[in-house]
Amino acid sequence: MEPLKIADKVFTSRLFTGTGKFASNQLMEDAILASESQLVTVALKRVDLESKEDDILAHLKAPHITLLPNTSGVRTAKEAVFVAQLAREALGTNWLKLEIHPDPKYLLPDPIETLRATEELAKLGFVVLPYIQADPVLCKHLEDAGAATVMPLGAPIGTNKGLVTRDLLEIIIEQSRVPVIVDAGIGAPSHAAAALEMGAAAVLVNTAIAVSPNPVEMGRAFKLAVEAGRMAFEAKLAKQYRHAQASSPLTAFLD
């Protein structure tokens, strides 16, 4: 399968994972290792940047894992830029999952502030992966602003409802110059496989793994589903027809 390149990094896994909601940090580590994910996002508000022995980071030390700090909790572009700089200094990475959701209820991303922050952070040399609505026009603006990827949501975060925004995701994938990563709402391996079949470059999964009664097995299930989905995309799906193919074609008399 074709590896995925984002900025200067190449990923052989197209499954990105989150670190919240696990019953223990050990279980989080075990599930992430089982998923073979190579890009793992961690909320800066959960990490003690001043402590050398932060327990979450201590469980993400595997050499194949790239840390993707996220700005969950910020409400404006200004706050996001500030936090990004803190993270870059403390964690030594310029990669950033930009999440600006001023609405604490559905945690829906703010398109205006996200675009502003992307413009500024890209200028400051960050590799910006913005979490956004499945809005095709916004995605084009973000590309122009210097986003490394776009991360449209499949459904409101944490809902496990799958690709509710499918029609819009298809347009985004069709038009995009940067990798499209479906983030949020993916609740089952079949949803992930479907996203990859459609041509999404990757998916980001957290709740569906963390809240499963068996996160390690679920991590593995997502790995397999993502591989199957990508393989199917590369192999090209057989065409679907709206009707049966007649054995005596209607136009055969013209031959």
Added chain:
Amino acid sequence: MTFYDIIQTYDWDDVKQSIMDKSKNDAIDAINNPRRTVDDFMALIAPAATPLLEDIAIEANRLTLERFGNTIQLYIPLYVSNYCTNFCVYCGFNHDNDIHRKMLTLDEVKAETRVISDWGFKHLLLVSGEAPAVTTVDYYEQVIRAVRNNFSQIAIEVQPLDTADYARLHEAGLSFVCVYQETYNEKQYPLYHPKGRKANYRYRLETPDRACSAGVQKMGIGALLGLEDWRTDAFFTALHLKYLEKNYWQSKFSISLPRLRPHAGAFMPKDPINDRQMVQLICAYRLLDQQAEISISTRESREFRDHVMHLGATSMSAGSSTEPGGYVVPHKELEQFAINDNRTPQEMVEAIKAQGYEPVWKDWDTWM
């Protein structure tokens, strides 16, 4: 229009009657409604819903796991002063009570927070009686500035303040304000708060409006369960929550459920709420509102707290002392109320893990 105007359109006794009139079928409909309303909430806390408690609990567990995962946040209260000019008839800090009064100096605050930090706490709740001539806004600002580098979230549970004061404390590092209405029953409220600034029902009721307008990111509300009919107070708390979520869409909300228990020599609650009813109420809040934090303090027993982790609770205090200076040198005679769950923070961490949850010390930051 504030919540005060909205609450005027309700009659306490009518609401109470509506809750009592809810049927088991209403409760079943409420459990099955994916977009629950405050009317559904009435059915969920009604006596008619009690046979359905297990079904309600299963749904509460599901919603909480989906939203918060397998985690419980930890915080600790720091009582900075027990001076109080109020006369709340149920409270140990009541002005008439002949207890030793103490307000921590900044050095004492720092000594207390050193102990607290060593235990691992990152979320701090500053608590004080209401004595505006003693514990002034200046004092709170100094305390917040003195401790803000050691904590990622600073909350206050002190007297209600004006909008400008909240804005000032927010600027200093405050992000979370708790002010409980005690009872939403305006007619009965003066009975429990006969004198002092707290006698002003409306000023207290509109506190969340002022705090949220000032930019405070999180607001804690609740009623003191047992003072008045607990179901009716819970309904108005739910109504208040929905009002606040609509009007302050960028703020987070937290619900507390302090309850009065009947015991000898103390203030006798009019409508005590038992464990089964408390569980019903916690679950009903969760069914109404998936994202509200639900905080269960050390007033509750260890056994109760261990079980409600699975039913909607998301935030718990641990190792609490309710007396100013109590972490460095305990003096029991200064405390506001006796705590029930006296496990140490480390014991609480082990208890949370034993329930299959991750104890979360930090889920906030000073830049938020």
